[in-house]
Amino acid sequence: MTDPAQERLRRYAEIALAASGNGDLDAAIAALERLPAGSPGRGTLAAALLWPLLRDLRMELPQLHRVERVFAIAEADPPDAPKWPGMRAGGRVISLMLATLEDRVDDPHAALAEVEKLAAEAGPGSPAAPIIEAARQGLAFMTAMHDGDESAIRQLPERFRLLRDAAGPGNAQVDLLGDVLAAAAEVMAANQRGEDLAEPLRRMREAAERLPEDDPLRISALEQVAKMESLIGGAPRGFAPGSEDPLRTDADRALDRAHAAMLLLDRGEETDLGKIETAIGHLREALALAGADDLRRPFHLAGLALALYRRTEVTNSTAGLDEALTLLAEARELAGGPDHPQWSWINDMLSGVQQRLGTATAPHHTSMDGMRGHAFRVMTQSDLAAATVAAADAAREGLDTARLFLQAGDPAGAITALDAGRGLALFAATEVGRVGARLRAAGRGDLAARWDDAVASGKPDRLPTVLRREALQVLTGQGTLGLLDPPGLPEIRAALRALDADVLVYLMPGRQGLPGYALVAPADGPPGYLTLPNLHPDRDLEVEHYLRTAARRDMGPADAGPGPDTAFTGSLDALCRWAWRAAIGPIVDQYLPRLRSRPSGRPPRIVLVPTDRLALIPWQAARRPDGRYAIESVAVSQVVSARMLCHAAALPPVPIAPTGLFVGDPDTARRAADLPAARLEAYSIRRAFYRGARYVGRRPDDSVSPSGPGTADEVRNWLVSSSPGAGSMLHLACHGFASTGKGTAYLLLADGARLTAETIGPLLARAPERAISLVVLAGCRTGRAISGYDEAYSLGTAFLAAGVRSVLATLWPIPDAATSVLMFMFHHFLITGGRPVWDALHQAQLWMLDPRRRVPEQMPRDLRRELANTDPAEVAAWAGFIHWGR
Numbered sequence: 001m002t003d004p005a006q007e008r009l010r011r012y013a014e015i016a017l018a019a020s021g022n023g024d025l026d027a028a029i030a031a032l033e034r035l036p037a038g039s040p041g042r043g044t045l046a047a048a049l050l051w052p053l054l055r056d057l058r059m060e061l062p063q064l065h066r067v068e069r070v071f072a073i074a075e076a077d078p079p080d081a082p083k084w085p086g087m088r089a090g091g092r093v094i095s096l097m098l099a100t101l102e103d104r105v106d107d108p109h110a111a112l113a114e115v116e117k118l119a120a121e122a123g124p125g126s127p128a129a130p131i132i133e134a135a136r137q138g139l140a141f142m143t144a145m146h147d148g149d150e151s152a153i154r155q156l157p158e159r160f161r162l163l164r165d166a167a168g169p170g171n172a173q174v175d176l177l178g179d180v181l182a183a184a185a186e187v188m189a190a191n192q193r194g195e196d197l198a199e200p201l202r203r204m205r206e207a208a209e210r211l212p213e214d215d216p217l218r219i220s221a222l223e224q225v226a227k228m229e230s231l232i233g234g235a236p237r238g239f240a241p242g243s244e245d246p247l248r249t250d251a252d253r254a255l256d257r258a259h260a261a262m263l264l265l266d267r268g269e270e271t272d273l274g275k276i277e278t279a280i281g282h283l284r285e286a287l288a289l290a291g292a293d294d295l296r297r298p299f300h301l302a303g304l305a306l307a308l309y310r311r312t313e314v315t316n317s318t319a320g321l322d323e324a325l326t327l328l329a330e331a332r333e334l335a336g337g338p339d340h341p342q343w344s345w346i347n348d349m350l351s352g353v354q355q356r357l358g359t360a361t362a363p364h365h366t367s368m369d370g371m372r373g374h375a376f377r378v379m380t381q382s383d384l385a386a387a388t389v390a391a392a393d394a395a396r397e398g399l400d401t402a403r404l405f406l407q408a409g410d411p412a413g414a415i416t417a418l419d420a421g422r423g424l425a426l427f428a429a430t431e432v433g434r435v436g437a438r439l440r441a442a443g444r445g446d447l448a449a450r451w452d453d454a455v456a457s458g459k460p461d462r463l464p465t466v467l468r469r470e471a472l473q474v475l476t477g478q479g480t481l482g483l484l485d486p487p488g489l490p491e492i493r494a495a496l497r498a499l500d501a502d503v504l505v506y507l508m509p510g511r512q513g514l515p516g517y518a519l520v521a522p523a524d525g526p527p528g529y530l531t532l533p534n535l536h537p538d539r540d541l542e543v544e545h546y547l548r549t550a551a552r553r554d555m556g557p558a559d560a561g562p563g564p565d566t567a568f569t570g571s572l573d574a575l576c577r578w579a580w581r582a583a584i585g586p587i588v589d590q591y592l593p594r595l596r597s598r599p600s601g602r603p604p605r606i607v608l609v610p611t612d613r614l615a616l617i618p619w620q621a622a623r624r625p626d627g628r629y630a631i632e633s634v635a636v637s638q639v640v641s642a643r644m645l646c647h648a649a650a651l652p653p654v655p656i657a658p659t660g661l662f663v664g665d666p667d668t669a670r671r672a673a674d675l676p677a678a679r680l681e682a683y684s685i686r687r688a689f690y691r692g693a694r695y696v697g698r699r700p701d702d703s704v705s706p707s708g709p710g711t712a713d714e715v716r717n718w719l720v721s722s723s724p725g726a727g728s729m730l731h732l733a734c735h736g737f738a739s740t741g742k743g744t745a746y747l748l749l750a751d752g753a754r755l756t757a758e759t760i761g762p763l764l765a766r767a768p769e770r771a772i773s774l775v776v777l778a779g780c781r782t783g784r785a786i787s788g789y790d791e792a793y794s795l796g797t798a799f800l801a802a803g804v805r806s807v808l809a810t811l812w813p814i815p816d817a818a819t820s821v822l823m824f825m826f827h828h829f830l831i832t833g834g835r836p837v838w839d840a841l842h843q844a845q846l847w848m849l850d851p852r853r854r855v856p857e858q859m860p861r862d863l864r865r866e867l868a869n870t871d872p873a874e875v876a877a878w879a880g881f882i883h884w885g886r
Contacts, residue, residue, distance in 0.1 A: 011035055012045065019048035029066060032073060043077025046070050047084055054090045067094045089118040093132045112136070112466070179207040180221055201225050251296070254289035257282040258300050261307065268310050276314060280307045301331035302346045309353060318356060325353050337372075338484055339473050344373030348397060351404070364404035364413060371398060371420035372484040376476065378424040379431065379484075380468040387425040388793060394421040399508060399611065406517065411527045412489055415519050415642070418506050419486035422609065422641035425793050429761045429801040430647050431483070432463070433768060435471055438483070444474050455765050487646045489521060495649035496523035496607070499886060500836070501637070502595060504645060506609045507583055507619075510536040518587055521642070525596045534582040537613050542574035547616060572621070572875045576629070579622035584630045592634070602839070605635045607645065618811055620845070621879035629849065635842045637883045640797055647800075648885045654773035654805050656830070659727030661718045662686045663734055664697035666710025666750035676700070678733035680862050681778065681820035685731065688824070688858040689831040693727055694718075697734070697750070700862065710734070712753040719760075720767035728773035733823070736779030736795060736810070745795045747779060757798040764802035772804045774837055778823050779810065796884055806837040806885040817866040818877030822848055824863055828856050838883045845881070848872040 011031040018028030028049055035042050053067050071091030078084055096111050119132045183204035187197060205225045211218035261279035270276055283304040290297050305327040308320035328350040335343050347370025354363040374394035381387040398421020405414035432455055439448035451471055454463045475483050487495070492504055503522045510516035516535025521527045537543040592604050608619055620636040623629050630636060639645045664682030665675040680700045686693050697710030708714045718726060735748040746754040764770060777796055796809030808826070825847050830840035847853050851873070855864060870877060 008035065008039065012041070015045045015049060019045070019052060021052060025049070025052065026066075029070060032070065037076070043074050044079040044081070046074035046077075047079045047081065047087060050074055050087050050091055051083070054087060064094055064098050067091060068098055071095060085121055089121040090132070093118050180204070180211065180218075183207040184221065184224075250289040251291070251294050254286040254294065254300060255296060257286040257289070258296070258303055261286070261303060265303075265307055265310060268306050270310060271314055273311070273314055276307060276311050280304065280311065283307055298331040298334045298340065298342050298346065301327045301334070302342055302349060305331070305349055305353070309349065309356075312356070321353055321357050325350070325357065325359070328353060338376040338476060339469070340373070341377070344370040344377070344393070344397070346370070347373070351401075355404075362408065364401055364408055364410070364417070367397065367401040367404060368413070368417055368420065371401065371417065374421065375424055375427070375484040376472060379428040379472055380465050381425075381428070382464050382468065387428055391421075391424040394424050395611065397421055402508065402517075402519070403514065406529060411519060411529045412521075414517075414529065415492075415506065415521055415527055416486055416488065418508065418519060418611070419609075419642045422486075422611070423644060423793070423797070426640055426797055426801050427643050429793075429798070430644070432761065433765055433803075435475070438475055439471060442474055447471055447474060457766075487642050489527060491646050492521045492642050493523050495642075495646045496521075498649040499607070499645070500602075501605045501607045503592075503604075504607050504609065504639070504642060505587060507532075507535065507611060507614050509538070509612050509614055511538070516582070518583060518591070520587075520591060522595060528591075530586050530591055532583055532586060534578075535614075536582075537617075540578055540582075542571070542578045543617075546571040546575040547613065572618075572879070575617065576621045576623040576875060576879075577625075579617055579619055580624055580630065584619055584622035585624065588630065588633055603633065603635050603842075605637070605838070607637050607639050609639055609641060616811065618875070618879040618882075620882070621875050631842060631845055632849070635838060637838050639884065640800075644797070644800065648805070651803065651805055651886070652771075653886060654728050654771045656729050656773050657692070657727050658690050658831075659692040659725055660690055660694075660729035660731070661715070661727065662690070662693055662695045662697075662731045663710045663715060663749070664695065664699070664705075665734055666697040667704070668735065668748050668750070669752045671752040672735040672748050675733070675735070675816055677816040677820040677866055678778065680860075680866070681823050682731060682733040684820075684860045684863050685824055685827045688860075689827050690727075690729070692725070693729070709750040711750040712747075712755045715747075715749065715755055716763060719763060719772070720770060722767065722770070728771060729776075730772065730774070731776040731778065731823075731827075733778045733820075736777060745798075747777075747795065757793065757795045760795075760798040761802045764804075770803075772799075774806045775799045775804050775808075776823065776826075777807065777809045778814075778819055796882075800885050804885065806883070808837070808841060808881055808883060810880045811882060812876075812880050814880045815870065815877055818848075818870045818872055818874070820863060821867045821870070821872060822878055822881065824859055825856075828858065832856070832858075837886065841881060841883050845878045848878040 011034065014023060014031045015028045017023035018025050032042070032046055032049060035045075050067070050070050053063075053070060068091075071088075071094065074084075074091065075088065078088065093115055096115055099111070115132065115136050119136070183200065183206075187200040187204050204221060208218050208221035208225065211221075261282035264270060264275045264279040264282070270279075283300060286300045287297075287304060290300050294300075305324040308324040308327075312318055312321055328346055331342070331346045332350060335346055337343065347366050351363040351367040351370070354366060371394065374391065374397070378387050378390045378394070381390050398418050401417035401420075402414040405411070405417055436448045436452040436455065439445070439451060447470065450467065451463075454467060472483070496502065496504060501523065503520055505521075506517075506519040508517040508519065510533070516532040518530040518532055518535075519527070520529065534540075537547070587606070588604075592606075595604070610617060610619065619638075620631045621629055639648070662682045662685070665679040679698050682697070683695065683700050686695050694707050695705050696708035696714050697705055699705055715730075715732075718730065732747060737744075737746055737748060745757040749755060775796075777799075794809065796807045799807050822844055825844035826840050829835050829843040829847075830837065833840065833843070835843060849872075853872075855867070859867075872878065
């Protein structure tokens with residue numbers, strides 16, 4: 001019989017030999033595991049084996065399981081050795097990585113925070129650095145899906161590919177694993193957005209099938225593909241007892257059932273009662289399996305409420321609504337607040353159930369609570385594209401909630417609700433520079449320093465979702481929900497007075513048999529509303545013709561010159577008559593006479609917030625039946641939201657000096673047509689009114705200005721310049737491009753370089769002391785939204801969000817010659833007449849309409865020729881420009 005002491009010594013020797021690189025690691029691990037717990041030095045031996053395992057680590061599940069087992073033994077009896085903290089970090093990260101791969105992580109936020117801490121402890125030279133990064137990406141995937149973090153979801157496929165590429169050539173296993181994870185990320189992202197899953201699932205299946213047949217990841221991935229394919233194919237697979245992986249937890253099984261149910265419900269649109277009943281069964285099982293502490297319990301509760309609610313819609317009954325109300329109340333309590341990913345969804349459904357049941361709880365207030373969740377989610381996105389996707393439902397829900405407030409006879413609440421869903425991506429951009437100060441006021445100077453450092457870098461990726469979320473949780477967790485709420489009536493009134501405006505007017509389009517509305521918040525007096533039965537752009541042929549021709553022009557290439565477009569200009573005539581009949585006429589004739597008071601010496605001034613497709617309409621050109629245009633009776637400015645109105649009013653005014661920067665038709669290397677009238681415009685305005693300004697681009701004689709060719713860098717450098725002589729006015733007479741389909745907007749400058757909308761905010765954040773009074777975007781489409789008509793993030797509003805006081809921007813490709821004359825007259829009234837920006841544009845547009853117009857002496861001969869060759873009173877010549885800001 002073998003002596004136990006000798007056997008133990010033999011095992012010690014076998015382990016030590018392998019740890020030194022001269023033995024069999026598998027045999028040594030087996031020997032280690034046979035040593036009884038409490039054996040002297042067992043933890044030290046385990047740590048000795050952990051080092052070669054980490055050094056020669058391969059991203060294969062069996063290898064990772066070996067590391068996890070050895071690490072557990074070392075962790076139970078840790079050695080007192082200098083290398084142990086680094087090895088411990090590597091071992092712990094691998095445990096978290098495995099838990100991520102096998103879906104055993106309950107709180108992804110806590111796990112991700114632990115990985116970040118361990119990564120710092122291990123240092124960049126750790127043998128486990130690749131696996132640390134893999135764990136970070138895996139947990140980022142889980143937190144993204146948990147939070148509905150659109151920016152992280154969008155980035156996951158590319159991040160997984162980068163992770164695979166970082167492993168370098170020759171590591172086939174890592175390469176294959178990266179393909180599977182990237183494909184899985186695409187599937188999850190598509191599912192999150194409600195897109196077709198067929199193609200992402202095909203790619204995931206192909207990636208998984210390239211793994212070895214016995215690889216656990218292959219087996220798991222193919223099972224998930226098969227399950228989702230069967231569900232979207234209309235033949236949902238049941239959950240027969242004993243048919244599932246015995247290693248999966250009850251929480252895992254609950255999530256399986258919930259996902260199956262949500263696919264069956266088709267996001268609440270399913271009409272097949274059999275599928276709805278099956279989904280209800282799955283969700284009841286999910287709740288039975290999920291424990292009270294399961295982080296996904298609010299999701300399961302809300303899912304079952306959705307299924308019950310959908311059943312009542314299909315059966316036209318109220319059976320099950322009381323249970324849905326109870327489920328949603330529990331889900332809301334567990335969710336806790338706007339930082340929860342399902343907060344908006346839960347409150348939106350709760351409001352719907354309350355409406356159907358006629359409960360004492362006001363459903364419009366419940367919906368308003370849900371709107372805060374949209375604001376929180378948008379503000380945590382780390383890029384513009386993700387922020388606009390995250391805000392996709394906010395505008396629709398804001399309109400719906402506003403209608404509920406109107407039904408309750410509360411126009412003030414309707415204004416707040418409507419504004420809560422307006423321009424959230426733009427609002428988030430304006431708040432970036434203020435969060436640091438808010439954090440310091442909340443006593444979090446440490447977090448404020450991190451935030452301000454990231455903002456000062458001018459790089460959006462330095463403000464990742466994790467940092468944004470941490471900051472917002474601090475601010476909203478102290479009850480400071482004002483950050484997520486739009487301004488109230490006192491703030492709106494103060495802003496209107498500061499901006500010398502009389503009334504803020506929201507235009508809400510009608511839909512599905514419901515009328516449109518004008519919600520009005522005056523500078524003096526109570527809020528109110530007008531019912532507008534004709535404000536239905538989707539069912540009016542005149543509006544459809546205009547929108548169709550405008551969309552065709554919008555989709556044109558950036559190098560297409562404005563040129564004449566008889567179809568478009570012809571559509572404007574009927575549109576202007578509709579705009580008066582549908583909205584502006586009732587406002588001017590019925591509402592404005594009831595205003596308590598307004599300053600004398602100027603026309604009534606309206607600040608419009610047109611929502612949805614109404615943002616495309618040139619409201620200042622609305623025409624009465626007698627042929628008189630709206631601007632002949634009122635002055636019209638536009639604003640994205642009350643938030644942006646108050647933002648503009650809070651900034652101190654900046655005087656305009658005879659300095660600044662003019663950009664005149666730079667040479668775009670044949671990427672766009674020449675704009676000779678734009679050169680003449682910029683050159684003439686600079687010589688007449690801004691002698692001290694710098695001119696870059698091409699001069700009227702086609703020569704390049706000695707001051708510069710008009711590059712993107714020249715514009716960027718001016719925007720952040722601290723030189724006193726730089727001036728505060730920027731006039732850009734060049735090509736602009738915007739496309740809602742492509743989600744992009746930019747100015748086309750010298751050599752074809754672009755200045756994009758999404759870079760303006762981060763750029764100006766690097767120069768917080770820079771005060772810019774006016775930016776004139778005398779190019780095409782500079783006021784057009786780039787991510788859907790209602791989001792209102794454009795080149796023009798991007799400058800406003802970055803702190804520019806006033807902006808002129810355009811709705812469509814503007815005619816070259818007429819624009820040159822209009823812009824000259826705008827600067828004439830601004831500088832010679834000393835008028836504010838909004839009034840200077842108003843006067844210039846009235847001048848274009850006036851058949852007895854007088855030409856100023858400063859207008860050069862060449863511009864007078866342009867005037868003689870155009871019809872300045874044509875709507876397309878003057879109505880495309882809109883004023884934003886102060």
